[in-house]
Every structure is written in structure tokens, then in C-alpha cells.
Amino acid sequence: MNRDLTVGNPKSVLWRFCIPLFGSVLFQQMYNIADSFVAGKFIGEDALAAVGNSYGITMLFLAFAVGCNIGCSVTVSGLFGAKQYRNMKTAVSTAMIFAGILCVCLMLFGILGCKELLRETRTPDAIFADSGRYLGIYIWGLPFLFFYNIATGIFSALGDSRTPFLFLAGSSTANILADILFVSCFDMGVAGVAWATFLCQGVSCALSLWVVLQRLAHMPSEGRAAVFSFKLLGKIASVSVPCILQQSFISVGNIVIQGVINGFGPGVIAGYSAAVKLNNLVITSFTTLGNGMSNYTAQNMGAGFSGRIKEGFYAGIKMVWTLCVPIAALYFFAGDVLIRFFLDRDASEAALLSGVSFLKTVTPFYFVIAVKLIADGVLRGAGQMRQFMTATLADLVLRVALAVFLAGPFGTAGIFRSWPIGWGIATALSVWFYCHGLWERGGNSFQEGQALPADGEKDGKVHK
Secondary structure (H helix, E strand, O other): OOOOOOOOOHHHHHHHHHHHHHHHHHHHHHHHHHHHHHHHHHHOHHHHHHHHHHHHHHHHHHHHHHHHHHHHHHHHHHHHHOOOHHHHHHHHHHHHHHHHHHHHHHHHHHHHHHHHHHHHOOOOHHHHHHHHHHHHHHHHOHHHHHHHHHHHHHHHHOOOOHHHHHHHHHHHHHHHHHHHHHHHHOOOHHHHHHHHHHHHHHHHHHHHHHHHHHHHHOOOOOOOOEOOOHHHHHHHHHHHHHHHHHHHHHHHHHHHHHHHHHOOOHHHHHHHHHHHHHHHHHHHHHHHHHHHHHHHHHHHHHHOOOOHHHHHHHHHHHHHHHHHHHHHHHHHHOHHHHHHOOOOOOOOHHHHHHHHHHHHHHHHHHHHHHHHHHHHHHHHHOOOHHHHHHHHHHHHHHHHHHHHHHHHHHOHHHHHHHHHHHHHHHHHHHHHHHHOOHHHHOOOOOOOOOOOOOOOOOOOOEOO
């Protein structure tokens, strides 16, 4: 069901729209958590370390898919808010072509270069083969990852957060069952974990694309929409490319940090891997709520209702803090229980201690990073990508530099402390940029005649 985010009380609108998004990302993260859980419980500590060691590299590929998702979603949201349905359909097909070409390039890079990346991150010999095996299967599933993200971006742009939630709930549950089946019954090891994700994500992608294309086909538009538009590609890329760069830089930074962690041995790698999965569950959840804020901002900018954005920002802060309280309390006071959930009975003490130490260090600062991610959502939705990139890269550079610098004198504790410092400075920047935002001047980049193809423009082939 499509939903207009430009009408109604901003607080109510955001809660109704974002809560299914929050549920969706929880199920999305279950893919990765299920992989680590099954690897640690049913195979062993080295298998958990192998899956966790691959995680930084998989996040690099995910960065490109998420960038395509956000660029498509923000552009389609603005066109939907401006009631430019014909241009909106062209934007969708343009985004799919863009994502498909990018996906092929990344698959070639992955096939040729992943083993070298594993070597560069000082992957221990004990887990090198399993890490490479997991990544090899993951790379062949990249088309599913990319087109699923495009489909969910379109759903969000149309104000529908319920449909992708239902798809994710089903596919994530199936993934857990398939993980256990392939590993415990078929004895496929780490490869079984990867194949389970591959198959379940493929089914989810196919169903999502079918539903979203049916939804678009029934939306009214005068005449036939062009298959491709360079102008709309430019608008999509103006959001996608900074998001891809931002996510990629973060992924590269995480790979560097993983390389530092790898110097402490498989036990610490396993504990850190479990803790990072739990941490990313929270950060990705809050980021998804920020993406919902981007859709809200873009629709209202497209409709010319920039005055609603401030109300939405404060409503978004209240919403994310409300969700933050129980999560932060659970992680801080029950971190050892959660880390043990990923480890088998024979796991080393180093694995448990490193995981718990990481959670206790970063958890109190979830309230800080939550504010940044909501402010970032507004910046993206308003097209203020330079400001968004500046704040995000400040966080990344500080975290990576401090992790490398502090690892020597303070060990893993020094690495973990780099997170709160980076988050704090980046949040201050994002909030400052928000307070000097485009909506203060009544800016609107989605109104007719501003860098969009006119109805009669023929800059691409036409749907038959």
C-alpha cells in the first residue's frame, strides 16, 4: 500500500512508516546473525571467526547495494511527492540499469580480488580457506542483493514499509532453517551457511521485484515512460555515489580495523565478530530509520512542504531514543549472555572477554550516534550530500586512525574506544549541518523543470 508522507501529524506518520522498517532491518540482520550463530554453535570457533572475518569484505559489496537503494529511494520519493508519476517510472528503470551494470563490475572484482583482500587483512591460515569459500559463494549472489535493495528502496519511496517487512520476515526465518539444515544435516560446513543465504535471498529478490513492478504498472501516468534518462541517472547518482563512497569508506575502514584485530588471534577475532554483529544490528536499524527520514524529507521537499521537516526531525529523535533505551540496557547488562549465544562450549576465554568489552565500551554512546543517523537522513533526503559525507568521513577517519594508534599501548581496549570518539565528533557535525539546512531557505529540487526530463523528452528508449 502506497502512503503519502506529506499529510498528517509528522510524529504519527513517521511511527507508522518507520516501525515496519525497523522490523525489516531486524530480519535483514538475522541473515548475518544466523550465519554466525550456526557457524559458531554447529561447526566451531574457527568457523565463526571465518564468517566474521569475511564480514568486512561483504559489507564493502553491501555498501554499493545500499547506495543504489538510497539513491533510487530518495529520487523516487521526491517524484512521488511531486506527483510526477511518469518520470518516477523512468527513474525506477534507470536505477535498475545502473544497479545491474555496477553489480557485474563488482562480481568481477570479487572473483579476481577477494583472496588478495583476505591476505591483506592478515587472515590466519586456520580460517583462510573457509573465509575464501564463504566469500566465493556470496559473490555469486550479488545480483539478488542489488535488485532486492532496489525493490525495497522503491517500496519505501512509495511510503510502503509493510510489504518489504513481510518479505524479510519470511526469507530470514527460512534462512535460519536452511542454515541449520545444510550444516547439521548435510554437513556442508561454512559453505552450507553461504548457500542458505544465497538461496533465501534469491527467492526474496524475485518476489520483491515482481510485486514492485506490478505496483508501478497500475500507477497512473500520461503516455509511455522512457526506459532510461541520463538526467534522472544524474539525480540518482548525485545521491547514490556519495552514499556508496561513504559506505565503502566505512567498509574499507572496518577491513583495516579487522586487520588490526586479526593480530590478536582467532579467539579475539571470534569474540569481536560476535560483538560487531550485535553492534551492526543496532547501527543498521538506526540507519534504516534514518533512511525512512530521508523518504519523509524527500516527499515533503518534492511537495513543497519543507516546513514539516523540522517537526519530523524532532519526532525522529524521540522515536529512535525510545527504541534505543531497551537495546542499550540489554547489551550493557547482558552482553556476556549475548556473546555466549554465538560461541560453542569450548570457546576460549579471550573470545568472551573481547566481545563483552566491545559492547560495554560502545553501548552507552548509542544515544549519540542515533542523533547523527536521523540528522543524516534529513541531509540525504534534502540532497545535501557534501555535508553528509563530511560528517561521516570524520567519524571514519578518526575511528580507523585511533584504532591503529591505540592498539599498541592499550590492546583491544584502545581499538574499541575509537568508536565513541568518532561518533561524538561526527554527530556534532551532522547536527550543525542540519541546523543550517536547505529547508530553512525553502529549497526544493523536485519541482517541475528543475533538472528533470520534461514529459515530452526522449532521452531513452520507451516502454512498449
